[in-house]
Amino acid sequence: MRLTTPAFVLRRVRWSESSLILTLYSLDLGRASGMARGCLRPKGSFLGKVELFSEGEFCLSRREGRELDTVIEASILAHREGLREDPRAFAAAAVFSEWLLSVVSYGNEPSEPVYHLLDNVFSLLEDGAAPMPVLCGGIQRLLALSGHGMQVEACALCGKPDPSPPRWNPSAGGVVCPGCAPGGEPVSPGLLGFLAKSAGTPLEKVVKVRLWPGGYRQCLDLLREYTETHLEKRLPLKALRIMEDMLDAT
Ligand SMILES: [Zn+2]
Numbered sequence: 347m348r349l350t351t352p353a354f355v356l357r358r359v360r361w362s363e364s365s366l367i368l369t370l371y372s373l374d375l376g377r378a379s380g381m382a383r384g385c386l387r388p389k390g391s392f393l394g395k396v397e398l399f400s401e402g403e404f405c406l407s408r409r410e411g412r413e414l415d416t417v418i419e420a421s422i423l424a425h426r427e428g429l430r431e432d433p434r435a436f437a438a439a440a441v442f443s444e445w446l447l448s449v450v451s452y453g454n455e456p457s458e459p460v461y462h463l464l465d466n467v468f469s470l471l472e473d474g475a476a477p478m479p480v481l482c483g484g485i486q487r488l489l490a491l492s493g494h495g496m497q498v499e500a501c502a503l504c505g506k507p508d509p510s511p512p513r514w515n516p517s518a519g520g521v522v523c524p525g526c527a528p529g530g531e532p533v534s535p536g537l538l539g540f541l542a543k544s545a546g547t548p549l550e551k552v553v554k555v556r557l558w559p560g561g562y563r564q565c566l567d568l569l570r571e572y573t574e575t576h577l578e579k580r581l582p583l584k585a586l587r588i589m590e591d592m593l594d595a596t
Contacts, residue, residue, distance in 0.1 A: 350405045351375055352423065354464050356443040358398050368396060368417060369447065370404065371464055376456035377447070380406055380417035391419040399426045399439050399468055413452050428472035437592055438477035440585035442467050445485055448581050449492045449573065459491050466549050475553045477589070478562035483544045483552035485569045490545070494576045496520040498541040512538055514568070516575035537565055563590070 357369035364386045370378045385392045396402065401424040407416040429439045446464065467484040471477060489495060497520035501509045509523030513530025521538055522530045536558065544552045557565065566586070574581055 347408045347410075348405060348418065349374065349408070350403060352401065352461075353378065353404050354401050354461075354468070355396055355398055356447060358396065366396065367414070371446065371450070371461065372404070372456065373458065373461045374456055375406075376454050376460075377450045377452055378406065378415055379413060379452075380404070380415040382417040382420070385417070385420070392421075396420055396422070397425065397430065399429045399443070400424060401426065401465070401468075426468055426472055428474075429468060432474070433592060434477050434589075435471040435474070437585060437589035438471050438481050439468055441481060441583065441589050442484055442488075444583055444585050445573070445581065446488060448577065448579075448583075449488060449494070457491060460488065463487055463491065463549075470550060470553070475550075478566070478593075479544075479553045479555065479557075480549065482540075482562055482565045482569065483547075483549050485566075485573075486541060486544055487549070489569070489573065489576075494573070496541065496572060498538045498545065501526055511535075516572040520572075533568070534564070537561065537568065540565065563593075 351372045351374040353370040353372035355368055356371055359367045361367050361381065365381060365383045366385055368380050368382055370380065372378050382396060384390045385396050400422050402420045402422040404420045405418040407418055429435050463484060467480055470480045486496065500507045501521060501523040502519035503522050503526040506523045509521060511524060512533050512535060513522045513524060513527040514533035515522045515530040521533065540555060540557050543555050547555065570581060
């Protein structure tokens with residue numbers, strides 16, 4: 347079966363002198379991966395280079411029961427050079443891609459909102475938005491769209507509004523009240539306030555919601571713990587360590 351679909355390149359692994367294995371997030375297929383034979387040759391059927399984070403129209407040949415498709419041809423719609431030229435934007439785009447590939451498995455239903463979220467996150471980073479708020483807000487949305495939404499306002503167990511002092515229990519689904527708190531850890535009300543605001547604000551405006559120094563890092567840790575609890579696995583997140591080292595150095 348052959349089909350053509352718009353997709354983002356989220357991972358690219360060199361397979362041979364002239365070939366790559368691409369991991370894509372496609373509008374019509376969700377997560378997909380494809381062998382792009384000859385795509386590094388100067389004169390091939392790939393219009394422009396298939397770079398990391400670029401968006402293209404990919405023609406894929408798919409065989410039933412196989413995870414690896416063949417990329418017949420690709421034409422690039424958006425090169426996203428800005429993401430590869432700015433190290434901080436590059437690192438943040440890599441963190442978001444890694445997170446998405448941990449949450450979304452092969453065979454999951456394609457999701458148009460997830461596709462548009464990727465577009466939104468990459469566009470903001472490319473335009474020079476502060477990486478940490480974009481990442482925190484983007485990951486929060488990714489979790490909600492993948493059926494792992496977090497409760498940050500009312501108690502996740504009894505529904506009591508504004509639990510005080512709030513406790514955090516990822517396996518219960520987020521914030522819990524002291525009455526329902528078994529196993530709950532204290533959590534900063536400021537962080538919950540940020541997440542509540544972020545959830546109801548377009549991503550382009552989340553960058554204007556300020557947190558204290560180090561707050562976004564705490565937020566990312568909380569999102570990571572939550573994601574790992576819900577997926578029941580550790581996130582690899584190599585890119586996250588690189589990004590954190592980069593932020594420490596600046
Ligand atoms: Zn409760």
